[in-house]
Amino acid sequence: MPADATPNPTPTPEAGPTTGPTTGPTTGTTTGHAAAAAALAQVPSEPGAAKPDPIVIADNVKRSFGGLTAVDVEHVEIQRGVITALIGPNGAGKTTFFNLLTGFDQPDSGDWSFNGTSLRKKASHKVARLGMVRTFQLTKVLSKLTVLENMRLGATGQRGESFWAAPLKFLWGGQEDENTVRARELLARFKLDGKEKDFAGSLSGGQRKLLEMARALMVRPELVMLDEPMAGVNPALKQSLLGHVKSLREDGMTVLFVEHDMDMVRDISDWVIVMAQGKVIAEGTPDSIMADERVIDAYLGAHHDVDITEMEREIEQEHLEYGDPMGDSAHQPREEEK
Numbered sequence: 577m578p579a580d581a582t583p584n585p586t587p588t589p590e591a592g593p594t595t596g597p598t599t600g601p602t603t604g605t606t607t608g609h610a611a612a613a614a615a616l617a618q619v620p621s622e623p624g625a626a627k628p629d630p631i632v633i634a635d636n637v638k639r640s641f642g643g644l645t646a647v648d649v650e651h652v653e654i655q656r657g658v659i660t661a662l663i664g665p666n667g668a669g670k671t672t673f674f675n676l677l678t679g680f681d682q683p684d685s686g687d688w689s690f691n692g693t694s695l696r697k698k699a700s701h702k703v704a705r706l707g708m709v710r711t712f713q714l715t716k717v718l719s720k721l722t723v724l725e726n727m728r729l730g731a732t733g734q735r736g737e738s739f740w741a742a743p744l745k746f747l748w749g750g751q752e753d754e755n756t757v758r759a760r761e762l763l764a765r766f767k768l769d770g771k772e773k774d775f776a777g778s779l780s781g782g783q784r785k786l787l788e789m790a791r792a793l794m795v796r797p798e799l800v801m802l803d804e805p806m807a808g809v810n811p812a813l814k815q816s817l818l819g820h821v822k823s824l825r826e827d828g829m830t831v832l833f834v835e836h837d838m839d840m841v842r843d844i845s846d847w848v849i850v851m852a853q854g855k856v857i858a859e860g861t862p863d864s865i866m867a868d869e870r871v872i873d874a875y876l877g878a879h880h881d882v883d884i885t886e887m888e889r890e891i892e893q894e895h896l897e898y899g900d901p902m903g904d905s906a907h908q909p910r911e912e913e914k
C-alpha cells in the first residue's frame with residue numbers, strides 16, 4: 577500500500593464509541609468482535625501461530641542492553657482488523673518490542689513487515705506515515721501547547737521529542753486548514769472539543785491518554801499501538817476509553833495494545849500474546865490464555881495481586897487530586913460493615 581494511501585475513512589465528529597459490527601471500509605468485510613473471533617477461529621493457540629491475514633509479521637527480532645536480552649522474538653504475526661493484547665510481567669520486553677516495531681529503537685537483528693513492506697531501519701515518522709502509529713506509556717503530549725496544536729502536530733507523524741520542539745508554523749504549512757478540520761472532528765469524537773484552547777498540561781491523566789489516542793488518528797492509521805492505555809486513568813474515564821478502543825476496530829483499524837489491566841484485556845481483546853523474558857511464550861483467545869497454566873505461572877498468578885494494589889493506589893491518588901469520581905455513595909458502608 578502506498579505511503580500516502582488513505583486506508584480508513586475520516587471518523588465523523590459525531591462518531592463516538594460504537595458497538596456492534598459495521599462494514600469495514602477497505603475490505604468490505606464485517607468488523608467487530610464476532611468477525612474477529614471468526615477470523616481467528618482456526619488459529620492454533622501456540623507461540624508464533626500463523627494468522628489468516630497478518631498486517632504485521634516479525635521474524636527473529638532481537639534487542640539486548642549490555643548483557644540483558646530484552647527482546648528475542650522468533651516469529652509473531654498480528655492479525656488485521658482485530659484487537660490484540662500484548663501482556664507479560666514487568667520487564668518482559670513489551671515496550672521495547674513496541675519501540676522496535678515503530679522505529680523508536682533499533683534491533684540487533686531481525687526483520688518485520690507492515691502490509692508486506694519491511695520496516696527494518698525505517699524512521700518512526702515514516703512508520704507512522706505508512707499507517708502504523710503508537711502511543712506511549714507516559715503520554716508525550718506537549719504541555720505548553722494547546723490541545724488543538726498537539727493535534728495538528730499529530731498530522732506530521734511521530735518524530736520524537738526533538739522534532740516536536742521544531743518551529744511549528746513551518747510544519748503546518750498549507751495543510752493547516754485541512755488538519756485543523758480533521759483535528760476538530762477527532763477532538764469532538766473524543767469529547768475534548770471543549771478543551772481545544774486549553775494547554776495540554778492542564779488535562780487530567782485520562783484526558784491526556786484520550787488526546788494522545790486522538791492525535792495518533794491524525795495520520796489515518798491502519799494499525800494503532802497503545803502502550804498501557806489504562807495506566808493512570810481514573811475509573812470514570814476507563815469505560816469511555818474502552819469504548820474508544822473498541823470503536824477503532826469497528827472503524828476497520830487493527831489495534832495492538834500493551835496492558836497490565838486484566839479486566840481490560842478480557843473485556844476488549846480478540847487475541848492475546850504473552851511475552852516473558854523477551855520471548856513470546858503463549859498466544860490464544862483471552863479465555864484460553866487466562867486458563868493457561870504457563871501464563872498463570874509466568875504472570876497472572878503474581879500479577880493479579882499487583883493489579884489490585886495498583887488500582888487502589890490509583891484510586892486513592894485520584895481522590896486526592898479530583899475528589900471521589902464515584903460520588904459520595906461509594907463511601908457508604910455496606911450492610912455487613914454497619
Ligand SMILES: Nc1ncnc2c1ncn2[C@@H]1O[C@H](COP(=O)(O)OP(=O)(O)OP(=O)(O)O)[C@@H](O)[C@H]1O
Pocket residue numbers: 641644645646664665666667668669670671672673
Ligand atoms: N534503554 C534501556 N537501557 C537498558 N535496559 C533497558 C532499556 N530499555 C529497557 N531495558 C530493559 O529491558 C527489559 C525489558 O523492558 P521493557 O520496558 O521492554 O519491559 P516491559 O515488558 O515493557 O515492562 P513493563 O510492563 O514494566 O513496562 C527490562 O529489563 C528493562 O530494564
